Amino acid sequence: MIRFLHGADFHLDSAFGALPPGQAAARRRESRELALRLADYVKEHGIDLVLLAGDLFDSASPFRETGEQLAAALGQMRARVFISPGNHDWYGPGSPWETVDWPENVYVFKENRLTAVEVPERNLVIHGAAFSGPEQPESLLAGFTAPADGKCHIGLLHGELDGAEARYGPIRREEAAASGLCYLALGHVHKRTAPLTLGRTVCAWPGCPEGRGFDELGEKGFYEGTISDGGEVSLTFVPFARHRYEVLEVDVTGKEPRAAVEAALPPETAGDLYRILLTGETGEGGAGAAAIQEALADRFYALEVRDRTRMAEDLWRRAEEDSLRGLFLRELRQRRKQAETEAERAEIDLAARFGLAALDHRDLG
Template identity: 60%
Template sequence: MVGFLHAADFHLDSPFAGLSPERAAERRRENRALLGRMAEYVRCSSIDLVLLSGDLFDSGSVYQETWEQLSRALGDMGCPVFIAPGNHDFWSPSSPYARGSWPDNVHIFSSARVEAVPLPELGVSVCGAAFTAPEQTMPLLEGFRAEKDGLVPLMVLHGDLGAAASPYNPISHEQVSASGLAYLALGHIHQRSEPVRLGATWCAYPGCPEGRGFDELGEKGFYHGTIDGDDVSLRFVPFAQRRYESLEVDVSDQEPAAAVEAVLPPSTERDLYRIALTGETDERGIDLSALQQQLGPRFYDLELLDRTRIREDVWARAEEDSLRGLFLRELREKWDRASNDEERETVTQAVRFGLAALDHRDLV
């Protein structure tokens, strides 16, 4: 039985643009530290083989410290490591992969033609190919058939499964089915996929091991697989230092902080949350600044969004024969004509500020 680790899409040196400069720098350090933690997992978990399916780097511009930490971690794994460069870290003579010498146990595919590396001591062969430009419109798997040489054929590849028009190595289900592979280790999609069998070939995306924004929510990690003859099994291993989570909280007829607290899990201090407040409020709306100060310490980072709407009883005063009534009637017409939530939010804010001005009060 052969144990293997399948990971992809580290995107080392990502800018983490949604965070403060200090937090962004800390997240980059944590992303690099993941490499050492993963090497320790490999050493302690009966892993015989590591498959890394591209976009290890976020771009061709890499800090020397990052390159050194990756090289050291891969060497520390102490088993064969295979890398298939992707669209963000495509192989070229000037890419980070060509920067210096890599440990002897590391094999980096550097051609758009599929190459096979036999590992008779493990009873497997590992195939792979590389992006050699930011786009790869010609399918790298097209026409490939694994050799019948008595070794179990595996492949590590960056690409877009089931997306025929993709510029990022489109891979069809038919190509996978005809490949003769036992397992196709994919990268490119940042959301983990459940393993799927196409023909006799199992394939999966592990997703990214660390989320980088609110488009990469929830648990992140990698696959720990085993190969026993032609039988392949996979187990997802959560591994992220921090999680991104997004919530909607209805604050109608509730104190906003209490409404948020009621839906939070017990521990959030290591994670990054985006919380959208919905429901109905009076014309004062939500004091986001005060709420941020109250709830912020519960999180590594917190983003609050006010998507509440004005209660119907506020609009009822539009019938008054007064300046307030005239103002509300005009804004209600704009509300009714609004074509999307963004326009309705703009009208809501205009009502709140306008009524605050009419009442000679500050809008908190």
């Protein structure tokens, strides 16, 4: 039996530009430590084989120190390591795949076509390829079929299945089904996918091991798997991220907004980055998003609170008053009825709140 680890899309040297400078620098340091943590995991869990499916760097020209740190960490693994560069960290002149001194246990695929590496002590063959530029419009799996030689054949590629556009290593289902591979280890898709069996080939994307923004939500990590002597593949997802990005929507209708938020929060959030969206109906003053954010900020690694509430319907009823307030509300109510999108209606609600506050000499902050 072979025990393997399948990871991808580390995106080392990502800027984390949405965070304050101190936190962004801390996250970059933590991302460089990812491979060291993986090395410890590999040693502790008896992993034989490590498959890394591209975009380990965020660009083809990362800091040299980042490449050297990754090489040192991979060298600590008591396992064979195979890497297929992707569209962000494509193989080319001056890339870290060419300039860094990679340890003996690490093999980097360098050609823009499938090539094979034998692992005779495991009766195993790894087939992989590299992006040679930021785009790869042709399938690197096209026309490939592993020989029926009694060996376990594994594919390692950066690409997407049935992608909307053929720019990043498109793979077709029929190609995977005809490949004869025991396992196809894939990268590029940052959201983990459940294992998919095409023909007799098991395919999977582990997603990225750390989220970098609110488009990469939830638990992140890698796949740990086994391949039996008969070629059967079993996969287990291993959560490994130090920080998670989460979006929480809280309806505050008829509630005190801060209390509603606190009631909706899970118990442990100190290491997470949260975006809380306040929804429902509120009074003229809104939900007090800024005050909630200030009050709860130290419960999170980072927090932003956004007010997406709408003005309560009974406030619009005051548009019938024979007053400046009524005239103001009638004008905005008519514009609101004519608005075509929810975003336009939200802007009108906000204008109403600030206008009413100005009429009443109140400060909304």
